[in-house]
Structures are given as C-alpha cells and as structure tokens.
Amino acid sequence: MTxxxxxxxxxxxxxxxxxxxxxxxxxxITAASQYARRVLGDDAATLTWEALGVLRLDEHLQxxxxxxxxxxxxxxxxxxxxxxxxxRLVLRRTCDSCTSQQADEVTSxxxxxxxxxxxxxxxxxxxxxxxxxx
Numbered sequence: 001m002t003x004x005x006x007x008x009x010x011x012x013x014x015x016x017x018x019x020x021x022x023x024x025x026x027x028x029i030t031a032a033s034q035y036a037r038r039v040l041g042d043d044a045a046t047l048t049w050e051a052l053g054v055l056r057l058d059e060h061l062q063x064x065x066x067x068x069x070x071x072x073x074x075x076x077x078x079x080x081x082x083x084x085x086x087x088r089l090v091l092r093r094t095c096d097s098c099t100s101q102q103a104d105e106v107t108s109x110x111x112x113x114x115x116x117x118x119x120x121x122x123x124x125x126x127x128x129x130x131x132x133x134x
Contacts, residue, residue: 032079
C-alpha cells in the first residue's frame, strides 16, 4: 500500500511546479531587460521582451526581442540565463527566402553594430539612419 506521505510530496511538487511556471515568464522578461541594459546601455531599455516557451522547469530563463525585419532578414535578440550571472545575448538572423540562420553572441553595443553591418539588412538599416557610417 502506498504511504500517504508520497501523495503529500507529489502534491507539493505539483504546486511548486505550477508556481514556477506562473512566475517564469515575468522573471525571464525582467532578467532579459536588465542584462540587455548592462550590455547595450540605457537605450536597451526601449526593447520589448517576450518570454520564450518553457523548455524545462528550472531556473533557465529565456526571452526574445524582435529588432527589425529588413531586406527579407529578421533580426532578433535572444536572452538566456539564470538571471544571476550566467547570462548571454545572441543576435539571430533568419531570412524569408532561405533556411539558414546565423547567431552570434552580443557582448557590447559596439559589437552589435559590427554584427549588423555584416547583415543583408544593413543597407536598409543604414539608409533609415540617414546613411551614417558605422
């Protein structure tokens, strides 16, 4: 016969998991926003972050922010981390007409600018910036 303690432990585990799921998205967005601001500066405060789907129930937080779609290329920043120091931003580039995807870690605003100059979308981005050189 199953001991009642097993049912209590299983119920407790289910409750903890449900609470973690409810708080996961807000924690992901907050961590992404704070980390992006540390890496990219105060202008990163204007990014709109969305939580990425839950991959596993632990402290691994994930969020993304769409930057632009230009010249058929989608530019998206992805945040992943634990909100405690093991964090990273990645610029992902996908295109409408191909199946390729490129991803590079972003460690500074200057590096993000350099990565953007290497995209097919750069001429459109640069033109909207009045042709200022990177």
